Amino acid sequence: MARFFGKWYCITDLRFWLLVIILFNDAEQVNAVWPMPQRISQSTQQYTLNPQAFLFQYSNGSVVQPGCSVLDTAFKRYFAIIFPDVTGEGRNSYHIWFEPAAFTVFVDVKKDECDGYPDENSAENYKLSISAGQAVLSSETVWGALRGLESLSQLVYQDDYGAYFINKTEIEDFPRFPFRGLLLDTSRHYLPVQAILKTLDAMAYSKFNVFHWHIVDDPSFPYQSRTFPDLSNKGAFHPLTHIYTQTDVRRVIAHARLRGIRVVPEFDSPGHTQSWGKGQHDLLTPCYKGDVPSGMYGPVNPILDSSYKFMAQLYKEVALVFPDSYVHLGGDEVSFTCWKSNPNVRAFMAKMGFGSDYTKLESFYMENIMNMTAALNKTSIVWQDVFDYHERIPQDTVLEIWKGTPPKYREELSRITKAGHRVLLSAPWYLNHISYGQDWQNAYLVAPRNFSGTEAQKKLVIGGEVCMWGEYVDATNLTPRLWPRACAAAERLWSDEEQTSSVAQAYPRLQEFRCKLLRRGIQAEPLFVGHCKHEYQGA
């Protein structure tokens, strides 16, 4: 594998940095951080780390102290990541609080959110200063501290004899976009909880901070609802083995929280609901063939009060189960064929004065749903389709752009931000789509704010999402299809665009990061010919 020898990405004054390269050897390589920090200065001054004398410690002045669940568990986790060869007793050496340590990571956090959840306003900025015998990591929140620990862990490297090193380094870092999401689709194929947890681990390594759980769709309804158990009893691929119980969901949310990741569930309607109809009588629109029902069903029936009552109850449960203040309502790809075929729907259209414009009926439905979630104090995300039939969308609704190639989605970015809505970009990051060769480069070269609009409009782009739709993906191929391709989007969403505009410069760094992912047990596929010191052994 191409080896990456440190480059000086130095924004701050370099005068205080003394560069002395005494001997050139493997151990002197300066390691990179992925995604690239906003400001990083690295020196070739190298410190040896001894796992037996390495500890994480809360600074005296830190508001957060031992007992903080997010950081206590992160210290354990990162100790194992930083020292992958250390097993058993060694792994607990960070517990030896009172012994003198050769290297101490002092962690200083200003706000106590230890028992909370990360949210849209969570600050993720941090500073990391590594010098002889210590690292100082300071951040406003525990979420920022997590990002700093991740960077720290990537700076540690081993020589051919297994010794651990870190170089003198200064980092000042913050994300470019507050919303850096990854969508998994657990309806077209069921993903075992273990596969979701593993994905959350890899997300944390790339500093993603939102897990968009596209939990149900046409093919199956694996969410085990407390209010409507028949939805999964009858709509899941299997009512016992292919479902997410309340315990499973809690486990996913807890795992994500400890990694500073939000969980935004999507219950997509009125389309994409075929599986819902199996467990909920009269929810879907009966399609007609001529004057008689055909036996087929279409989208949620938008003319019945019972549909809205059901949706309100379902969303009430969802709002309780998923703590995040956002919820994704879907609203995409609604086919009008079935609605048009149904005489009752046609009568309703006439009564409402919608004429033959079924987008008005769709808007009517979505408006009702958005009012429900607003009443639950949730911010709604919807797919761009909901804007495209543009009727009364609450201003704080976030639109997710998923259609088209660059010129097309840029126009959509212009239009939606002009209307004052916040947007998420996912169109160029449909990573379920594959092609032969290095297609990570396309994902890398996306410029989310490159569209015609004012500065105010550009600021309405709050981030983007990698989507991994499940038509051809399940736990067998999820990880190599996602990683390291998703890392390209991760850097675009976190790092400064000008500093990370070159695919050629990114390549060796991404190669190296991919090897780190392997070392951490993530089955990330290769970018091109080459090798990692520690190859994936599972088969």
Place this chain on the structure above:
Amino acid sequence: MARFFGKWYCITDLRFWLLVIILFNDAEQVNAVWPMPQRISQSTQQYTLNPQAFLFQYSNGSVVQPGCSVLDTAFKRYFAIIFPDVTGEGRNSYHIWFEPAAFTVFVDVKKDECDGYPDENSAENYKLSISAGQAVLSSETVWGALRGLESLSQLVYQDDYGAYFINKTEIEDFPRFPFRGLLLDTSRHYLPVQAILKTLDAMAYSKFNVFHWHIVDDPSFPYQSRTFPDLSNKGAFHPLTHIYTQTDVRRVIAHARLRGIRVVPEFDSPGHTQSWGKGQHDLLTPCYKGDVPSGMYGPVNPILDSSYKFMAQLYKEVALVFPDSYVHLGGDEVSFTCWKSNPNVRAFMAKMGFGSDYTKLESFYMENIMNMTAALNKTSIVWQDVFDYHERIPQDTVLEIWKGTPPKYREELSRITKAGHRVLLSAPWYLNHISYGQDWQNAYLVAPRNFSGTEAQKKLVIGGEVCMWGEYVDATNLTPRLWPRACAAAERLWSDEEQTSSVAQAYPRLQEFRCKLLRRGIQAEPLFVGHCKHEYQGA
């Protein structure tokens, strides 16, 4: 997942089959065999199997008896495959030879090749007759018995309560093509031995019978040679961790043998040899820039006696290490740029009267190499390029066709078989190439004998190969990229073409077979939306 209810593929007389469907339930599904046997008759008559009272037994009349390494180990292996829920003691129940058994598989083999290797002439035909209390599996060779055991294992199924069943079935089966290969490339990425062994397992499930080991190439030389240890010491990605020792190679060959799989090594020259040059001085052609060496190297230097001496010694070792009577010599993609630049090569061309036709030089080289392997009593396989510069190719050389799309490779099939050479088809089966969607269908619809030529020419197509080149593939993504896509080629190479011409009919059978692969621990990716009863759990 779409469930497959048995179809009657009945070539033999059906009069003796009594079909009584008393009750329709899950356990009555009739299971399919992949690849489709030449003749299979299945009844809905169902027998319960009890793992505690199930045994494999050599027939009294069988030439092969206990102590036969190939079948003794196969009985163990298939017991575990047939009864995946049985662990511990249960797994040994086939040892209870003298107790009355409720179901006995009598195995009758006519030739004792228990300690030999499968070869190009090995008969793989078998007959399998399943009736009340017994199965009778008869075959000419142990290799045929292995194929029959595989089919038997696929006929067993479980109901929702975990009980095991098999239906009354008659199979008469044989392969359409004797050479059904799969290529792995261990040079562009190193594949741990475990990944190779796992691939051999999956190959056996699909009745592939040749592992084409493209073991070395430009990027690395992982084969640890006894004669020339510097080849891997200096040419491997890492001289200790990224090599195949002699023990590793023996392990692969032994694992393959027990599954009736030949191992054909490829040491590709004169091109694709950059890594060889690191450990073998003066082997490669020095390239020139004007009048001086540029420091770059080209293909093997074809004008030096030392090159041929080296190749002869290397192939002598290869002939000893790899027992198969075939060896692949490569001969593809030789660039003439470096040869042309070298004044000594140009002088040699003049001396030999080759003019400026470098294909003559290439032929000269290949002819020498083919003579070496002929002297070692090995049959040579070479890539089609060697035919394309058509000089004196020994008649028994097998040409492998790898270039072009259907019309193009069909012309090549015509040309090469017209010249009387045997051919292998791999052009349509480069499964390292990927695209979004169900691309297994392309691999399935290949018709290897659909080209213009006589019947005699068609018979010269001895089979084909799935190729998994390593530019973008290593152990992280090998298995889901290969399986179940390679199964499509496997059925094309084994089964009757007319019986297996429909993608629509193949789809549910392949879905079911893919679920069986998952159950056997093969990380085979999904074909499309759906689920398996037992999903892949690793992540």
